Amino acid sequence: MDLLPALVAKLLITAKMLAGYPVPAVPPAVSFASDRELAAIACEGGCQAHGLLNGLFLPERGIVLSRRLDPLRDVRARAVLLHEIVHFLQERHGRFADRPACERYLLREREAYAVENRYLARYQEPPNHGWLMVVQNGGLLACRDDAR
Numbered sequence: 001m002d003l004l005p006a007l008v009a010k011l012l013i014t015a016k017m018l019a020g021y022p023v024p025a026v027p028p029a030v031s032f033a034s035d036r037e038l039a040a041i042a043c044e045g046g047c048q049a050h051g052l053l054n055g056l057f058l059p060e061r062g063i064v065l066s067r068r069l070d071p072l073r074d075v076r077a078r079a080v081l082l083h084e085i086v087h088f089l090q091e092r093h094g095r096f097a098d099r100p101a102c103e104r105y106l107l108r109e110r111e112a113y114a115v116e117n118r119y120l121a122r123y124q125e126p127p128n129h130g131w132l133m134v135v136q137n138g139g140l141l142a143c144r145d146d147a148r
Contacts, residue, residue, distance in 0.1 A: 021089040028088040029062030054080045057087035086112040
C-alpha cells in the first residue's frame, strides 16, 4: 500500500493550520527524481545545483522531490514536502500574484520556509536556513535590478 497520498493529505491539513490555505479537493502530484534530474529541471541545464536541491514545485508537473528523501520516515524530508505543498497552494490561490515575478518568488519562499520551520519546531528539529541562502545568493539584489 502506497502511504504517500495519505501523507500528502495530512500535510495539506498541516498547511491549512500553519498558513491558512484551504485544503483542495485534488492534491498535488508528487514524484521523485535523481539529484541530476532535479538540478536539470530547476536550472534548465544552466547552473550547478547538483546535490543542493531537495525538491521543487512546477505548476505543470507538480512536486518533484529528490530520491534521497524519505518523507514517510524522516521528519526533515516531510518538512521539505510540506514546503513544496505550500508552493502548490500559493500557485493555486494566486498568492502574491499581483507582485513582480522576482518579488513574488521571494515572498513565496519566505512564507514556505516559515511554514517549514514552524513544522520542524513542532518536532524539536533545528530550522532549515535555506531562506538565508535565497537572500545571500543575490535574491534581493536581483529584485532591485528587476524593478529598474
